Amino acid sequence: xxxxxxxxxxxxxxxxxxxxxxxxxxxxxxxxxxxxxxxxxxxxxxxxxxxxxxxxxxxxxxxxxxxxxxxxxxxxxxxxxxxxxxxxxxxxxxxxxxxxxxxxxxxxxxxxxxxxxxxxxxxxxxxxxxxxxxxxxxxxxxxxxxxxxxxxxxxxxxxxxxxxxxxx
Numbered sequence: 001x002x003x004x005x006x007x008x009x010x011x012x013x014x015x016x017x018x019x020x021x022x023x024x025x026x027x028x029x030x031x032x033x034x035x036x037x038x039x040x041x042x043x044x045x046x047x048x049x050x051x052x053x054x055x056x057x058x059x060x061x062x063x064x065x066x067x068x069x070x071x072x073x074x075x076x077x078x079x080x081x082x083x084x085x086x087x088x089x090x091x092x093x094x095x096x097x098x099x100x101x102x103x104x105x106x107x108x109x110x111x112x113x114x115x116x117x118x119x120x121x122x123x124x125x126x127x128x129x130x131x132x133x134x135x136x137x138x139x140x141x142x143x144x145x146x147x148x149x150x151x152x153x154x155x156x157x158x159x160x161x162x163x164x165x166x167x168x
Contacts, residue, residue, distance in 0.1 A: 026154035033060045033068060036100065036112065044068075049151045051144040055108075057128070059120065059155045067120060067159075072110045076136035079103040083134035085111055089126035094119055101133060117159060123152035 028045045044060040056072040078101045085099035096113045104110045127145035
């Protein structure tokens with residue numbers, strides 16, 4: 001093979017790895033989640049996806065059937081600030097009063113909010129198109145929104161199947 005062919009092959013291999021990386025994995029993982037407002041660590045299962053700007057979107061289901069969303073963000077960092085958090089899903093929004101922006105490391109922070117099952121259902125249709133914390137806004141692109149939709153769909157189907165099995 002000549003040099004140009006080698007470069008072309010390398011390009012397609014890298015493109016393939018990039019596509020694999022952007023795929024969303026629907027495999028639940030076991031871990032714990034720390035709930036700062038309660039000062040408790042709770043056992044949970046979760047699904048996670050990494051967004052384009054290296055932010056992470058994580059949905060947790062705790063052993064006592066509570067649901068949490070953790071957004072690890074890499075933009076608009078306001079460590080330890082408490083303000084109104086708005087999660088935008090297309091034309092819909094959900095608001096969380098007195099949400100704290102926790103420091104994850106020196107380059108990222110996170111929000112942890114408790115949500116209801118029906119909000120996870122909303123995410124399956126609309127994803128998250130942006131977040132607003134106080135006056136700072138972060139907008140997510142179509143690819144990120146689709147990844148969130150896919151994770152939410154896997155999660156929602158799993159918790160819906162669990163409830164159906166319990167009734168039988």
